[in-house]
Amino acid sequence: MNALLLIAHGSRIGASNDEVRTLAGRLREETLHKYDHVDCAFLELAEPSIPAAIEEAVAMGCERIRVLPYFLAAGNHVISDIPEIIAQKQVEHPGVKIDLRPYAGTAPGMVELLLSLL
């Protein structure tokens, strides 16, 4: 079984976190053929946490977990915090392949996406 986790920063504003949940739901609909489980997780300020979401995916029997950081630039969260959490979970679950993907800001289509907002 394959899982996809969309990782966001998390906000004190509930509606902001709900945006991420909605986006994860849209990703789920678009990847039904590829991922058995799609969810979001938050670095801080909202639930589930990244470790909790990984534990849930493992408990469901997922052997491959793709982690997609919903971040725009390579600040400390992207460079250090998220990789450290992933590395720790990988040590705890050596039989599971946890695959950290590039963060959203690296997507080649970002310029076109921004142009669509002008």
Next chain:
Amino acid sequence: MNALLLIAHGSRIGASNDEVRTLAGRLREETLHKYDHVDCAFLELAEPSIPAAIEEAVAMGCERIRVLPYFLAAGNHVISDIPEIIAQKQVEHPGVKIDLRPYAGTAPGMVELLLSLL
């Protein structure tokens, strides 16, 4: 004259801010026909600040300044901080039209952009 300002959070990591500057440069190349001045500005931790970037555009003679928030979700920065800065600058420069666009996370193409990273 028209200006476009890409507004990012700003980071203590210089390379992260440079990513935003590079992206603004790509936007500049793609919008030569539409904007006379394209730059980035940062809410905090990096230069130029949003007020400084607006002042520069005004000093160049820009009568219309489009502000595009490079943010993914509607947290406090998007809901309060940036609109307040823009509103203040609009009061200071009533002859300039400052147009705050939707933030990046609202772009309809976001799901496809994320799928491109998997």
